[in-house]
Amino acid sequence: MARLTIKGVSKSFGTGFAVNDVSLDVEDGELVCLLGPSGSGKSTLLRMIGGFERPSAGEILIDAKDVTRLPPERRPTGMVFQSHALWTHWNVFDNIAFGLRLRRRPRAEIRERVEQALAMVGLADYGQRMTTQLSGGQQQRVALARSLVLEPKILLLDEPFASLDQHLRERLREEVKDIQSRLGITTLFVTHGQDEALALADRIVVMRDGVMEQVAPPDVIYRAPRTEFVASFIGSMNFIRVTVEEGIGRHEDLTLPVPVADGPAVLGIRPEALSLTPSERPRAGRVHRSIDFGTHKLVDIDLLDGTRMKAMMPPETQVPRGLRVELGVSAFHVFRDGAQVYQAGARGSETERRVSHA
Amino acid sequence: MSAIPHRPVSSAAPRIAKPFDWAGLVFAILLTLVIAVPLLVVATWAFTEVWRYPSLVPQKFGLRFWSQTLSRADVWEALFLSLRLTAVVTALSAVICLPAAYAFARLKFPGRNLLFLSFLASHAFPKFGLLVAIAGIFLHLGLISTFWGVVLIQLVGTLMLMIWVPVAAFQAVDRRMEEAARDAGAGPLRVFWSITLPQAGPTIAAAVLLTFVGTFYETEGAWLIGAPQVRTMPVLMISFINNQLVVQYGAVLSVMLWLPSFLALIFARRIVGTGAFARGFGA
Ligand SMILES: Nc1ncnc2c1ncn2[C@@H]1O[C@H](COP(=O)(O)OP(=O)(O)OP(=O)(O)O)[C@@H](O)[C@H]1O
Ligand SMILES: [Mg+2]
Numbered sequence: 001m002a003r004l005t006i007k008g009v010s011k012s013f014g015t016g017f018a019v020n021d022v023s024l025d026v027e028d029g030e031l032v033c034l035l036g037p038s039g040s041g042k043s044t045l046l047r048m049i050g051g052f053e054r055p056s057a058g059e060i061l062i063d064a065k066d067v068t069r070l071p072p073e074r075r076p077t078g079m080v081f082q083s084h085a086l087w088t089h090w091n092v093f094d095n096i097a098f099g100l101r102l103r104r105r106p107r108a109e110i111r112e113r114v115e116q117a118l119a120m121v122g123l124a125d126y127g128q129r130m131t132t133q134l135s136g137g138q139q140q141r142v143a144l145a146r147s148l149v150l151e152p153k154i155l156l157l158d159e160p161f162a163s164l165d166q167h168l169r170e171r172l173r174e175e176v177k178d179i180q181s182r183l184g185i186t187t188l189f190v191t192h193g194q195d196e197a198l199a200l201a202d203r204i205v206v207m208r209d210g211v212m213e214q215v216a217p218p219d220v221i222y223r224a225p226r227t228e229f230v231a232s233f234i235g236s237m238n239f240i241r242v243t244v245e246e247g248i249g250r251h252e253d254l255t256l257p258v259p260v261a262d263g264p265a266v267l268g269i270r271p272e273a274l275s276l277t278p279s280e281r282p283r284a285g286r287v288h289r290s291i292d293f294g295t296h297k298l299v300d301i302d303l304l305d306g307t308r309m310k311a312m313m314p315p316e317t318q319v320p321r322g323l324r325v326e327l328g329v330s331a332f333h334v335f336r337d338g339a340q341v342y343q344a345g346a347r348g349s350e351t352e353r354r355v356s357h358a
Numbered sequence: 359m360s361a362i363p364h365r366p367v368s369s370a371a372p373r374i375a376k377p378f379d380w381a382g383l384v385f386a387i388l389l390t391l392v393i394a395v396p397l398l399v400v401a402t403w404a405f406t407e408v409w410r411y412p413s414l415v416p417q418k419f420g421l422r423f424w425s426q427t428l429s430r431a432d433v434w435e436a437l438f439l440s441l442r443l444t445a446v447v448t449a450l451s452a453v454i455c456l457p458a459a460y461a462f463a464r465l466k467f468p469g470r471n472l473l474f475l476s477f478l479a480s481h482a483f484p485k486f487g488l489l490v491a492i493a494g495i496f497l498h499l500g501l502i503s504t505f506w507g508v509v510l511i512q513l514v515g516t517l518m519l520m521i522w523v524p525v526a527a528f529q530a531v532d533r534r535m536e537e538a539a540r541d542a543g544a545g546p547l548r549v550f551w552s553i554t555l556p557q558a559g560p561t562i563a564a565a566v567l568l569t570f571v572g573t574f575y576e577t578e579g580a581w582l583i584g585a586p587q588v589r590t591m592p593v594l595m596i597s598f599i600n601n602q603l604v605v606q607y608g609a610v611l612s613v614m615l616w617l618p619s620f621l622a623l624i625f626a627r628r629i630v631g632t633g634a635f636a637r638g639f640g641a
Contacts, residue, residue: 050537050541051540051541052537052540071540071545072537072540072541073540073541073542073543073544073545077541078541079537079538079541081534081537081538083532083534085532085534085535085537085538086535086538087535087538087539087553087557088535088557089556089557089559098539098542098544098552099542099543102542102543102544102548103543146538146542147541150542150543
């Protein structure tokens with residue numbers, strides 16, 4: 001329903017920047033996940049969009065209208081707080097009705113819309129409960145209903161499912177995604193969980209120290225990370241130091257064609273891109289342990305230089321502890337000074353083409 | 359003490375399988391006795407005409423002293439004056455202090471800490487000295503022996519409680535709740551009225567109540583500034599006790615003085631509810 005434009009926004013709290021020169025365009029109806037380690041400025045960015053913090057620099061536009069200086073009550077945004085922030089002196093019904101009452105809607109309409117909202121989050125009979133008599137997940141859903149009932153143009157969710165168990169989290173995630181796409185609400189979603197981001201997002205923003213490291217769709221983030229940080233943060237990635245000489249990257253256990261300038265580099269290899277073959281070489285890596293996840297096995301290998309690699313194997317593979325193995329690599333990334341300089345492998349090159357199109 | 363016979367009951371408690379809180383019961387009874395016995399004695403005195411040692415109960419009950427006390431015009435005058443005075447002081451104090459407390463709790467402004475300290479400082483010095491100084495100023499302003507003079511002096515006395523306690527109450531309100539209300543479309547004033555005040559409500563109600571009761575029984579300021587024209591109930595009681603040593607006069611008046619605090623308590627229970635009220639003191 002609305003387009004959000006963030007132009008060169010920064011925020012400093014006196015000591016350094018919490019958010020540093022962030023620019024982002026969120027399309028109508030798009031769901032963007034903000035992902036990043038603790039303290040990377042995700043909440044601060046969200047709070048600036050909601051109007052709870054004033055940016056130190058830059059501007060925020062909603063549908064091309066500058067809202068940078070507007071207070072929260074005059075912005076078409078709705079925020080769901082990590083701590084729920086339900087009003088404990090009112091019951092569930094009054095919590096959800098408050099915003100509608102402020103808008104002076106007729107009584108009958110308020111009743112109808114609140115009941116609709118409650119039904120939407122699966123709490124149809126809970127209107128008369130006090131909020132303190134609800135479980136954490138129910139409170140979370142009330143907080144969601146409270147924001148959704150006002151039909152915000154832009155929905156801001158700050159780690160809304162942080163306090164929930166895995167099961168409930170997945171269910172609510174589906175619900176939010178359903179509601180969001182049904183109503184076409186432009187949504188920003190802060191999360192710590194990369195699986196959550198991968199499952200929900202149209203695009204993911206990876207943040208680090210107040211800076212955006214990469215903005216891209218989930219598959220691109222996963223398969224074509226632009227920096228070593230993004231690669232390490234999304235999914236699991238093996239990193240291994242190599243020396244490049246005349247287009248060949250060398251490590252005791254690996255030799256790969258790496259067409260970059262000579263010098264040291266870091267190879268990034270996903271566990272699923274590694275294959276293992278038994279080896280007689282005395283200095284080959286040894287299997288440390290293997291964990292059976294049912295659908296696959298995750299094998300830890302200790303290389304002689306102390307690097308630990310993770311390889312994903314089919315579940316029927318037998319890899320006894322202590323077995324010496326050679327590594328095979330089907331796809332890899334090459335990083336230098338934190339940034340990706342080269343990428344090879346079937347799936348990788350596919351995405352590479354997509355990136356260059358975008 | 360009469361509570362001693364209860365002891366064996368409590369020591370027998372561990373053998374009883376049912377989880378009945380004997381210790382709690384004994385404690386409640388003890389507390390009731392400690393609070394109720396003096397009140398009972400005073401109340402009995404108020405309805406006594408003859409009670410000589412060593413009799414346990416009075417020889418003669420009667421309402422003679424009540425009719426004597428209640429027939430005095432100055433008693434009624436003092437009672438209504440006291441109620442009026444206390445209501446005005448409490449209301450003024452709330453109007454002045456609650457916004458100030460909110461400002462102290464939420465807003466950042468230069469000199470905030472100094473100002474807050476100066477509010478509390480009025481209670482850090484010997485009170486009577488301060489009163490005498492103020493009386494000097496009031497004399498100059500022609501406020502001595504006037505209703506508003508007493509209002510002013512008593513108002514000063516309420517400031518500390520009415521600032522300190524609400525500041526703590528406001529600070530305890532979750533900021534995210536206020537932000538969520540702003541987000542829903544409420545302006546700052548509406549947020550204060552609909553969210554902050556009700557959230558801090560029980561504690562603030564407790565502060566208002568204590569202020570009301572405390573002001574009602576305040577004597578130093580009332581006497582120093584009010585005498586001789588403005589005579590509040592406690593001031594009158596003191597003069598009764600000083601002038602004639604009949605126990606019953608004092609007893610009757612003190613029973614009458616329970617009235618406002620009793621009313622205030624009932625009122626408090628109605629608006630706050632016992633559970634929330636207790637929570638307010640804990641906050
Ligand atoms: N009100 C504030 N005053 C001072 N510093 C602040 C304030 N709010 C945030 N910061 C700082 O700004 C930085 C970013 O904080 P922010 O809350 O945005 O991180 P985050 O990415 O949301 O982290 P988390 O995942 O832990 O919630 C942190 O270093 C934090 O200490
Ligand atoms: Mg945060």
